[in-house]
Amino acid sequence: MLVPLLTLVRTSLYDSDKSFGGAGWSLRHYVRFLGDGFYLSVLGQTLLYGLIVSVFCVVVGFPLGYSLARMSARGRRWRIPMVILPLTLSLVVNVFGWLIILGRGGLVNKFLLGLGLIDAPVQLLFSSFTVMLVMAQTFLPFMVLSIMSVVAQIDPALEQAAANLRAGRWTTLRRVVLPLAMPGILAGSTLVFILTVSAFITPRLIGGTRVQMLGSMIYEQTLVTLNWPFGGAMSLILLAIVFVFVAGVNRLSRTRFSETRS
Amino acid sequence: MDRFLHRATDVGGIVLRTAIYLFLALPAIVVICASINPVDFLGFPPQGFTLKWYWAAFDSKPFMDSLSLSTQLALLATVASLIIGTPAAYAIERYRFRGRNALQAFVLSPMIVPAVVLGIGLLQFLVWAGLSQSFAALFLGHIVITMPYVVRTMTASFSLFDRALEQAAMNLRAPPLTVVRRVTLPILLPGLLSASVFAFVTSFGNITVSLFLAHGGRATLPIQIFTYVDYGSDPTLAAVSTLVILVTVALLAVVERVAGLQKVV
Structure with a gap:
């Protein structure tokens, strides 16, 4: 683990654009990335997608995680496998399924045609919206499991107490459950964010060349353009962003929500 | 009115959750349906039933070669990860030693380090070590990515393990090997x-790391599927993908029966 990382650091500092036989020391690959508007806009876009997908997963994952935590073991029996299927199933197979659903002759287009909402198949692929949708589906299990494990530790008596005090459902949710579940929500969001900003298979297959993300650029530089020093520099920038994000969320979780953890 | 509102949120919740479960399972369902659809293009819903795409898949040498490569690779990586990961988990759970936290962070780090960073790092390291595009490259890479799962599951296993049971067996004068065989295992x-x-x-489903390590060499099944999807697809691909889905679901069912999935995730 450590040795490949060190190799990566060294390669990213080579003073050349070739993958092999690099020599010398130079920061120019970092300068090239950070000084170019195009690369920075891709970086910004990637981080934005990461945030949107994380927020979406919180909103969609919370009801599922909460209901799973409050369910009997029997009810969970067939629901848990459904939740972890996208996580354990090969990513390419999952994305391939989405290609069938979203393609021109696919499920969604047929449905819309059948309803008479559209006259001709619409292009659903190659848009940032569908890329984000597919990534959300792929990474949602992490959020659901993370929220489920936290909610399972919240004593249901607390919610009953709130109800006895005539707090409505929404008030109980907002004032009791959400603050207590916050560490789980943050942990899930961290994972989803990391996975989204480093994704490259989904953007490439679903987004084509129209949706540029940092992960797919690293992939291109490494395996297509064969500019390993530049690819290495980009992946270390990605790694740095991930570390800063994780550290930030951990801090937030410790300082703001530590008193709520029993 | 209040009651009605209550009821409405209940029903709304059920509808919402059903929709989310469907959303999660949809790609797999659609792939399975496309694989038994007799028409020549990938369509949904199926307009009949056929197994011809499966026969085509079994006849396809690239798919079968990569299937056997993926199976061998996953088996070997699993065994190696268990052999290395189980003692590591044991040490992390039972002993307090210097560098314990570091060891734990280290073996679990492939879950946090983005796969693309891991892939490119391993690629450059293995080229430098003269091992690129070989089975060894894939094997090493897959040990790294499977290790966190082994260590995490086994740490949980050891932490639930009641050592009094082993002591009781020893008090009953069971020899150490018998204790291991009849109690610990x-x-x-x-x-x-x-x-x-x-x-x-x-390991079997991994694409993000394999893609970097197998470049130019032999392709694992996910890489083969990736290549075909990239070039445009036919129902044979759906049949192969269905095989992957079936293997995954069958293995999950085994865990569910033996250990109970909800305890291990």
Whole structure:
């Protein structure tokens, strides 16, 4: 683990654009990335997608995680496998399924045609919206499991107490459950964010060349353009962003929500 | 009015959750349906039933070669991860030693380090070590990515393990090997099994790291599927993908029966 990382650091500092036989020391690959508007806009876009997908997963994952935590073991029996299927199933197979659903002759287009909402198949692929949708589906299990494990530790008596005090459902949710579940929500969001900003298979297959993300650029530089020093520099920038994000969320979780953890 | 509102949120919740479950399972369902659809293009819903795409898949040498490569790779990586990961988990759980936290962070780090960073790092390292495009490259890479699952599952297993049981057996004058065979192993078996299944499934389905390590060399099944999807697809691909889905679901079912999935995820 450590040795490949060190190799990566060294390669990213080579003073050349070739993958092999690099020599010398130079920061120019970092300068090239950070000084170019195009690369920075891709970086910004990637981080934005990461945030949107994380927020979406919180909103969609919370009801599922909460209901799973409050369910009997029997009810969970067939629901848990459904939740972890996208996580354990090969990513390419999952994305391939989405290609069938979203393609021109696919499920969604047929449905819309059948309803008479559209006259001709619409292009659903190659848009940032569908890329984000597919990534959300792929990474949602992490959020659901993370929220489920936290909610399972919240004593249901607390919610009953709130109800006895005539707090409505929404008030109980907002004032009791959400603050207590916050560490789980943050942990899930961290994972989803990391996975989204480093994704490259989904953007490439679903987004084509129209949706540029940092992960797919690293992939291109490494395996297509064969500019390993530049690819290495980009992946270390990605790694740095991930570390800063994780550290930030951990801090937030410790300082703001530590008193709520029993 | 209040009651009605209550009822409405209940019903709304059920509808919402059903929709989310459907959203999660939809790609897999659609792939399975496309694989039994007799028409020549990938369509949904199926307009009949056929197994011809499966026969085509079994006849296809690239797919069968990569299937056998993926299976061998996943088996070997799983065994290696268990052999390295189980003692590591044991040490992390039972002993307090210098560098314990570092060791734990280190073996679990492939879960946090983005796969693309891991892939490119391993690629450059293995080229430097003269091992690129070989089976060894894939093997090493897959040990790294399966290790966190083994260590996490086994740490949980050891932490639930009641050592008094072993002591009781020893008090009853059972020789050490008998204690291991009759007490320790049976208790750890569900954990070991779930660890192996998660390791196997992770390795078998991995694309993000494999893509970097197998470049130019032999392709694993996910890479083969990726290449075909990239060039445009036909129902044979759906049949192959369905095989992957069936393997995954079957293995999850095994864990569910033996250990109970909800305890290990």
